Amino acid sequence: MDEMHYIEEVNELLNKKDRKAISAWLFDHHPNDIATVIDELEMQKAAVLFRALPKAKAVDVFSYLETEAQISLLQGFTDEEVTRMLEDLYTDDAVDLIEELPANVVTRVLELATPQTRATINNYLKYPEDSAGSIMTTEYIHLRADMTVGEAIAYIRTYGHNKETIYTAYITTPHRRLKGVLSVRNLLMAKNEEFIADIMEETIISASTTDDQEHVVHLFSDYDLIALPVVDGEDRLVGIITIDDVLDVSEEEATEDFERMAAITPSEGPYMKTSVLEQVKNRFPWLLFLMISGILNGFILARYEHAYLAIPLLVTFVPMLTGTGGNAGAQSSTMVIRGLSLEEIQFSDWLQVLWRELRISLIVGVVLASVNFVRVYFTYGRNLGISLVVSLSLIGVVILAKVMGSMLPLLAKKIHVDPATMAAPLITTVVDAGGLILFFTISEILLQI
Amino acid sequence: MDEMHYIEEVNELLNKKDRKAISAWLFDHHPNDIATVIDELEMQKAAVLFRALPKAKAVDVFSYLETEAQISLLQGFTDEEVTRMLEDLYTDDAVDLIEELPANVVTRVLELATPQTRATINNYLKYPEDSAGSIMTTEYIHLRADMTVGEAIAYIRTYGHNKETIYTAYITTPHRRLKGVLSVRNLLMAKNEEFIADIMEETIISASTTDDQEHVVHLFSDYDLIALPVVDGEDRLVGIITIDDVLDVSEEEATEDFERMAAITPSEGPYMKTSVLEQVKNRFPWLLFLMISGILNGFILARYEHAYLAIPLLVTFVPMLTGTGGNAGAQSSTMVIRGLSLEEIQFSDWLQVLWRELRISLIVGVVLASVNFVRVYFTYGRNLGISLVVSLSLIGVVILAKVMGSMLPLLAKKIHVDPATMAAPLITTVVDAGGLILFFTISEILLQI
Numbered sequence: 031m032d033e034m035h036y037i038e039e040v041n042e043l044l045n046k047k048d049r050k051a052i053s054a055w056l057f058d059h060h061p062n063d064i065a066t067v068i069d070e071l072e073m074q075k076a077a078v079l080f081r082a083l084p085k086a087k088a089v090d091v092f093s094y095l096e097t098e099a100q101i102s103l104l105q106g107f108t109d110e111e112v113t114r115m116l117e118d119l120y121t122d123d124a125v126d127l128i129e130e131l132p133a134n135v136v137t138r139v140l141e142l143a144t145p146q147t148r149a150t151i152n153n154y155l156k157y158p159e160d161s162a163g164s165i166m167t168t169e170y171i172h173l174r175a176d177m178t179v180g181e182a183i184a185y186i187r188t189y190g191h192n193k194e195t196i197y198t199a200y201i202t203t204p205h206r207r208l209k210g211v212l213s214v215r216n217l218l219m220a221k222n223e224e225f226i227a228d229i230m231e232e233t234i235i236s237a238s239t240t241d242d243q244e245h246v247v248h249l250f251s252d253y254d255l256i257a258l259p260v261v262d263g264e265d266r267l268v269g270i271i272t273i274d275d276v277l278d279v280s281e282e283e284a285t286e287d288f289e290r291m292a293a294i295t296p297s298e299g300p301y302m303k304t305s306v307l308e309q310v311k312n313r314f315p316w317l318l319f320l321m322i323s324g325i326l327n328g329f330i331l332a333r334y335e336h337a338y339l340a341i342p343l344l345v346t347f348v349p350m351l352t353g354t355g356g357n358a359g360a361q362s363s364t365m366v367i368r369g370l371s372l373e374e375i376q377f378s379d380w381l382q383v384l385w386r387e388l389r390i391s392l393i394v395g396v397v398l399a400s401v402n403f404v405r406v407y408f409t410y411g412r413n414l415g416i417s418l419v420v421s422l423s424l425i426g427v428v429i430l431a432k433v434m435g436s437m438l439p440l441l442a443k444k445i446h447v448d449p450a451t452m453a454a455p456l457i458t459t460v461v462d463a464g465g466l467i468l469f470f471t472i473s474e475i476l477l478q479i
Numbered sequence: 480m481d482e483m484h485y486i487e488e489v490n491e492l493l494n495k496k497d498r499k500a501i502s503a504w505l506f507d508h509h510p511n512d513i514a515t516v517i518d519e520l521e522m523q524k525a526a527v528l529f530r531a532l533p534k535a536k537a538v539d540v541f542s543y544l545e546t547e548a549q550i551s552l553l554q555g556f557t558d559e560e561v562t563r564m565l566e567d568l569y570t571d572d573a574v575d576l577i578e579e580l581p582a583n584v585v586t587r588v589l590e591l592a593t594p595q596t597r598a599t600i601n602n603y604l605k606y607p608e609d610s611a612g613s614i615m616t617t618e619y620i621h622l623r624a625d626m627t628v629g630e631a632i633a634y635i636r637t638y639g640h641n642k643e644t645i646y647t648a649y650i651t652t653p654h655r656r657l658k659g660v661l662s663v664r665n666l667l668m669a670k671n672e673e674f675i676a677d678i679m680e681e682t683i684i685s686a687s688t689t690d691d692q693e694h695v696v697h698l699f700s701d702y703d704l705i706a707l708p709v710v711d712g713e714d715r716l717v718g719i720i721t722i723d724d725v726l727d728v729s730e731e732e733a734t735e736d737f738e739r740m741a742a743i744t745p746s747e748g749p750y751m752k753t754s755v756l757e758q759v760k761n762r763f764p765w766l767l768f769l770m771i772s773g774i775l776n777g778f779i780l781a782r783y784e785h786a787y788l789a790i791p792l793l794v795t796f797v798p799m800l801t802g803t804g805g806n807a808g809a810q811s812s813t814m815v816i817r818g819l820s821l822e823e824i825q826f827s828d829w830l831q832v833l834w835r836e837l838r839i840s841l842i843v844g845v846v847l848a849s850v851n852f853v854r855v856y857f858t859y860g861r862n863l864g865i866s867l868v869v870s871l872s873l874i875g876v877v878i879l880a881k882v883m884g885s886m887l888p889l890l891a892k893k894i895h896v897d898p899a900t901m902a903a904p905l906i907t908t909v910v911d912a913g914g915l916i917l918f919f920t921i922s923e924i925l926l927q928i
Binding site: 059183187190196215219235247251252253256273274285288291293300314317327332338339345346347363367372379394401458466 | 646682701741769774784814817915
């Protein structure tokens with residue numbers, strides 16, 4: 031990795047106190063690479079390197095830093111430095127930072143903000159986590175419908191400096207209701223004399239402040255947007271969301287689903303930076319809960335002791351039956367959970383999903399059972415009874431698994447529980463219980479034990 | 480959903496043959512929404528609706544259509560219509576389409592393309608699937624270093640019409656080597672008299688045509704890009720990738736990982752549009768393979784028949800032990816697979832990962848085992864031997880599961896197998912086998928059976 035190389039290089043320059051070389055290195059590298067180095071340096075060196083940055087680049091680098099490094103730098107800042115940083119950060123980055131700060135630091139930071147910035151930040155802090163409001167920014171380009179293209183371009187060239195994206199401009203009514211959207215592309219392609227009102231797009235895709243950020247991702251990917259206006263309950267424009275933030279949200283949401291689906295409480299940081307104790311805390315509760323469910327399955331097995339003492343062979347089919355059930359269920363639940371996340375499946379589709387999964391499980395179950403029938407029949411002295419019991423149970427388990435695997439996430443969605451919690455680990459435990467009962471019941475009936 | 484509503488609305492207009500209302504509806508709606516309707520309409524009506532579109536919007540709508548609808552429309556096109564569509568589509572969209580077309584249609588389409596477009600498309604078709612080359616486009620803005628800002632803006636306003644993004648411009652040497660990058664934002668913020676050479680960014684983040692598209696996603700998310708230049712083996716600029724395509728790639732790659740991790744062969748289409756037989760084909764092979772592994776675990780269990788006939792109670796601990804092992808392993812493998820996908824973990828980190836997982840599994844294992852010890856001790860008449868056997872086995876299984884779960888994906892990465900195949904289903908089967916052997920071996924030793 032380049033990263034290790036960068037850190038060594040900078041460390042050496044810092045040790046030599048070679049100011050000129052440090053400035054040159056900072057000039058040559060991307061803010062993200064500089065931030066990666068500062069994240070890894072010891073605190074004092076990090077502060078020295080950060081102070082060597084030109085002011086404009088410092089804000090950029092700061093916004094790429096991990097929260098830990100941001101807080102540690104911030105605590106060494108003078109009052110003026112805190113104020114400048116707050117004013118220069120885009121609102122969404124400033125809010126992200128403040129949400130992570132310890133309470134005493136928050137107080138100091140908010141006191142140092144200008145009244146206007148403080149009001150904006152306080153306003154943001156009211157939006158629910160993971161809502162469109164919490165990821166929007168208020169720095170956007172505002173145009174008037176009666177401007178000409180030439181005037182609009184001049185306006186953007188003069189006032190666009192501190193806007194997070196200048197590539198989409200918004201036109202509102204005097205009551206701040208959104209009236210039109212204009213991409214800078216279309217603005218530049220138009221003639222100077224044309225009016226904004228005549229070239230703006232009036233079919234507007236927008237989100238509401240309370241929309242889930244996952245829904246925002248779908249709007250961007252469905253409509254190939256690079257920015258999305260956000261409106262409040264009264265349909266007034268209050269901010270925009272830009273696509274670079276959306277890519278991060280999309281990755282974050284997928285990571286959270288991966289974690290939930292593996293029975294892990296989602297955490298913020300990357301794997302290598304999350305402490306062992308934090309990881310234990312994220313993994314232990316679900317393992318304990320599932321272990322207790324596993325114990326209950328043990329009780330079910332114990333109820334059939336007479337059966338497996340009469341025919342000890344029966345026990346040896348249990349791993350194959352429960353394993354196949356677990357895997358078949360995981361397939362269905364994963365397809366449905368992902369489909370729900372991507373808004374490709376809705377709760378109202380449940381009957382169609384059920385019908386699909388029933389047909390899939392019947393085909394898959396019958397083929398697997400046939401393979402097993404032949405295998406058991408010839409391995410265990412052509413015992414028709416046992417072969418039949420195992421095969422019928424297998425078909426039953428696969429159907430049960432696929433129905434549970436597909437229906438439980440939909441049910442979760444309906445009752446506003448995250449569908450991702452209805453994934454393999456839980457499905458497996460539920461299907462194991464059903465599978466054991468099914469297998470031994472069929473055994474008792476067909477083998478008369 | 481709006482979608483159903485749109486389809487009914489359009490169907491009614493089409494039945495009434497109300498041309499005026501159809502035109503108005505097409506004018507009012509976003510190309511993506513129109514495409515969704517065309518995807519769902521019967522073929523003839525779809526063609527009528529498509530032909531009612533103004534030419535410029537038709538290309539946009541076409542690029543949003545599902546492949547099936549694209550092919551069916553294309554087959555009804557006149558030669559001129561095919562040629563125009565090919566020339567108007569962005570190269571990446573045209574290539575995507577051609578990759579999906581039946582062979583005979585490809586021949587016709589390529590014959591109808593202009594020689595230049597044909598050459599470009601043929602060139603694209605050489606790039607490996609899922610490489611940066613396969614998702615780039617060749618329509619980008621090229622500026623000269625000796626242009627002034629005023630000249631550059633005028634150039635973009637004149638020639639920017641058919642470029643996929645005008646928001647980043649590229650400056651190259653006479654040998655087409657990439658020399659600088661300039662965002663239109665910085666261009667607009669500069670003074671008319673300044674020279675491009677003085678304001679362009681020379682620290683350039685770029686990808687190579689053969690880079691994996693997943694790596695491209697990380698470059699966009701790490702450096703907050705909106706476009707990325709792609710260079711060939713000789714460092715010459717050959718195309719760009721735009722962020723709207725990257726968001727789709729990111730979702731696609733995550734979906735593929737979800738599917739692989741649930742033992743499903745990744746498929747192209749969304750769940751509701753993939754036929755039952757296709758789904759069976761994607762799910763069956765892994766289920767069969769894992770079932771056979773499950774059968775092998777049955778043989779392991781059979782080897783210890785004497786043990787569980789001597790103490791039938793032992794069998795009832797199996798679901799809890801294998802279940803907990805499977806879940807503990809799934810947690811570790813998911814964290815490592817996702818970390819590898821996001822490039823947060825490298826193969827070279829394996830020793831650190833191992834050391835983390837060992838500590839996590841020891842803590843988790845000991846706590847779970849303690850809970851179990853108390854439970855077993857008091858449930859089964861204070862039997863110290865069995866309590867100890869179950870608890871020790873549980874610690875062993877959790878450690879085994881977390882080590883296997885974290886190391887197998889890293890090993891897969893090393894030998895160029897997709898780490899996502901080393902997920903819960905396979906890990907569970909492997910850990911089940913190890914867990915059974917461990918449990919019965921400890922039983923045999925401590926309980927002297």
